[in-house]
Amino acid sequence: MKKFKPQPGFVVQAYRFALDPNAAQERALRSHCGAARAAYNWAVAWVEASWWQRRAEQSYGIGEEALTEWRPWSLPALRKAFNAAKHTDPRFAAWWEGNSKEAYNTGLANAAAAFDNYSKSKNGRRRGKRVGMPRFKSKRKARLSCRFTTGTIRAESGVRHVTLPRLGTIRTHEPTVKLLARVQTGTARILSATVRFERGRWCVSFQAEVKRGFERVARPDDVVGIDLGVKTLAVMADSTGEIREVPNPRHLSTALADLRRASRVVSRAGRGDARAPVRGGSHAVGCSRMQGDTVRLDARRAAEARMRWFGLWDSYFVICYLLTTGLVFTSGVPQGHRVVAIGALTLIVPWYAGLGRPVMRHRTSDRRNAVFAAGLFGLFGVAAAVDLMSAFALFALVPMLMMSLAARAAVVTAVLGNLVPVTVLWLQGGGAAGPLVLFVLLVSLLGIALSVLLGLWIKRVVRQNEEHAALIEELRQNRERVARLSHQAGIAAERERLAREIHDTLAQSLISIISLVQAADAEVETAPATAREHLSLVGRVAKESLVEARAFVADRTPASLQESSLAQALRRQADGLTAQSGLLVRFAVEGVERPLPMAAGVVLLRAAQEAGANVRKHAEARTVDMVLRFGEGQVALRVTDDGRGFATAEGEFTTAEERGGSGPGGPSGRADEDDGGGFGLRGMAARVAETGGVLSVASERGAGTVVEVRIPLAETVDDSAAGPDVARTDATRADTDRVGALGKGRR
Known part of the structure; x- marks a missing residue:
């Protein structure tokens, strides 16, 4: 599908407006979006x-020639097929004309x-994450959206109205x-309109081609270099030597200051770790440790907040006690x-x-809990029975009951406590329901309602605090688990990197040095000149090995590629x-040589070193051909020798899937050679x-060995309409499994 290109001097801009449709219009909008989903599923x-x-x-x-033809998925082909099917398909025949x-x-x-x-992703022509086959859209989860490109699409002159087909x-x-x-004014032209239901309301987005007036550059000949920074947003230097700094936005500076403050708090709250960080996992371990310290700090702050809250509650209890006792002291009842x-x-x-207090804390x-509530209720009942002014203690007693009992029991006890003053007054009046009794009853009913609401609110707050504490504890455990796993993964990755580098550099160089020293020792008496050449070559190989060792310890580019x-x-x-070996080694370059990404160059160089070492140790070859081929979208290295070879017949090697394991297997029924695997x-x-890339190894006994490495460099275009299943084979996985099996026999 061709991408729309605006006219010169125009840009494509979107105008988005929220809609206020009536009931009929909302039904029509949902019908159109449902029709789009149904057409997609069809x-x-x-x-x-x-x-x-x-x-x-x-x-x-x-046979392939007799199979059903692929159905095309281009938009014109889908339109043609849908127009033919919508009149007879029972899913559309009855209602398609309504939209x-x-x-x-x-x-x-x-x-x-x-x-x-999906097709481009399978062919390797689409960047990013692998795209799977299209799936059906469900009515419950699909986003309501519909796009209009033809028909009446305009903004009405009524200022707050739009018209859609x-x-x-x-x-x-x-x-x-x-x-x-x-x-x-003619400076904009509406191209399309998209209606969508988001966050509980409908909106429409107009895609318009808008004319823009581009300003002329004041100094077109000057060149400006811009460097994005951390302390400042950008640093600009022009060709005249003037340097200007653009400060960070104020909200960013505030956020950075808060981050530094929080980092200091976390670093001072947690214990230090004297162990040296491991490259490859140190960043993840440090971040996870800092996050775990933050969670523990949050838990400690939550506990401190609960203590402060309980201090406020103690103050409230004391105030209620003093006020109630003061009212009782000034009441008109007898002194006893x-x-x-x-x-x-x-x-x-x-x-x-x-x-x-311990129960509630x-x-x-x-x-x-029950003993405390019963004693509290009994003491209050005694006080209220001798002086009704003691009823003001309910302002402190009801919250205590709510915090110490279950919700249902607390509500029942609070209701009974509010009925105590009414009962006492009614008994003192001889069972007569006078105006004072009715007034106190109304006040008690209001107190019951307030007590129930206050109690339920307290219970809810307590429950939320408990859930928050449980979530903090679970988050802390998960962060500690992530930190431990990240640390282990970093150690494993670093070990694997060092193992590969040591094998591809130091191990191969040591083998060469041993071979050259043995050759010099054998020729020191018969051919001293040749022995001296071998020894000088030993010195050169040792120096190159030292440079390589320093490079891979510092995780830098190999010295030979710098x-x-x-x-x-x-x-x-x-x-x-x-x-080193006396073999006839021929090297050639095919295609137009061009710069390569450093990762591809390192892989090809290491592959050539490993292939050469295998030829020298195992092949017993006379000649070796090494060809570097630059193709369209890829680069390949092919190493061929005429040595003894080895059998790679089908069935002799097992893959990881067949063994049920995760790593490549070795030759079945055959012992490992040399260094055990x-x-x-x-x-x-x-x-x-x-x-x-793809690594392939082909060999036969007595016919030599061919090792080829192919690495993709850029997107390649493949226009062959072969259908989705022909887009990409499983060559990469099969070749990798096959090479894994060959590794044990070859080495």
Whole structure:
């Protein structure tokens, strides 16, 4: 599908407005979006039906030429097929005329784009994450959306209305005056409109081609370099030598200051770790440790917040006690009654401090809760029976009951406590319901309602605090688990990197040094000149090995690629192999040589080193051909020798899937040679797989060995209409498994 290009001097801009449709218009909007979803599902089913039919026919043994043809998924082909099916298909025949054709075109266009993305992803022509086969959209989860490209699409002159095909004029929540003014002056042209239901309301987005006046550059000949920074937003330097700094936005500076403050708090709260960080996992471990410290700090702050909250509650309890005792002290009842009421209220204080406060703080649920509530209720009943002024203690007693008992029991006890004053007054009046009793009853009913609401609110707050504490604890455990796993993964990755580098550099160089020293020792008496050449070559190999060791310890580029191209490094590798082993090594470059990404160059160089080492140790060859081929979208290295070879017949090696394991297997029924399993070819296969390339090894006994590495460089275009299943084979996985099996036999 061609991308729209605006006219010169124009740009494409979107204008978005919220809609206020009436009930009928909202039903029409939902019908159009549902029609788009139905058309999308129909297109997916129609295209995939041919795929499943071909797969079934292939299982019956039908030849390729007799299989069902692929159904095309381009938008014109889908439109043509849908127009032919909508009159007879029972899913559309009864209601398709009720919606605009643009609704169905929206679903068909989305299906065509989905199949196109899937095909390009399978062919390797689409960047990013692998795209799977298009799936059906469900009515419950699908996003309501529909796009209009033809018909009546305009912003009305009524300032707050837009017109869409088949939907009519719909009121907007915001004025459309900006878009309307541009359209009326001829500086904008509406291209399409998309309606969508998001966050509980409908909105429409107009895609318009808008004319822009581009300002002339004041100094067109000056060159400005811009460097994005951290302390400042940007640093700019022009060709005249002037340097200007653009400060960070104020909200960013504030956020950075808060981050530094929080980092200091976390670093001071947690214990230090004296162990040295491991490269590859140190960043993840440090971040996870800092996050775990933050969670623990949050938990500590939550506990401190609960303590502060309980301090406020203690103050409230003391205030309620003092006010109630003061009212009782000034009441008009006999002095003996006042002494009994004040004594009962005073006994509540140690009862709360000794039993109730620990129960409420630790939120326990046992017999102590019931004992505390019963004692509290009894003491209050005694005080209220001798002096009704003691009823004001309910302002402190009801919250305590709510915090110490279950919700239902607490509500019942609070209701009974509010009825105590009414009962006492009624008994004192001889059972007569006078005006004072009715007034106190109304006040008690109001107190009951407030007590129930306050109690339920307290219970809810307590429950939310408990859930928050549980979530914090779970988050802390998960962060600690992530930190531990990240640390282990970093150690494993670093070990694997060092193992590959040591094998590809130091191990191969040590083997060469041993061979050269043995050759010099054998010729020191018969051919001293040749022995001296071998010894000088030993010194050169040792120096190169030292440079390589320093490079891979510092995780830098190999020394042979820092100052030369890949072809020059491979040519030196071929010359070195000739000097060390006496083999005839021929090197050639095919295609137009061009710069390569550093990752690809390192992989090809290491592959050439490993292949040369295998030839020198195992092949017993006479000649070696090394060819570096630059092709369209890829680069390949092919190493061929005429040595003894080895058998690679089908069935001799097992793959990871057949063994049920995760790593490549070795030759069945055959012992490992040399160093017990070999790391060379398996390490080479792992390197190639990291760059998305393919490693293949072909060999026969007595016919030599061919090792080829192919690495993709850029997107390649493949226009062959071979269907989705022919887009990409499983060559990469099969070759990797095969090479893994060859690794043990070769090494």
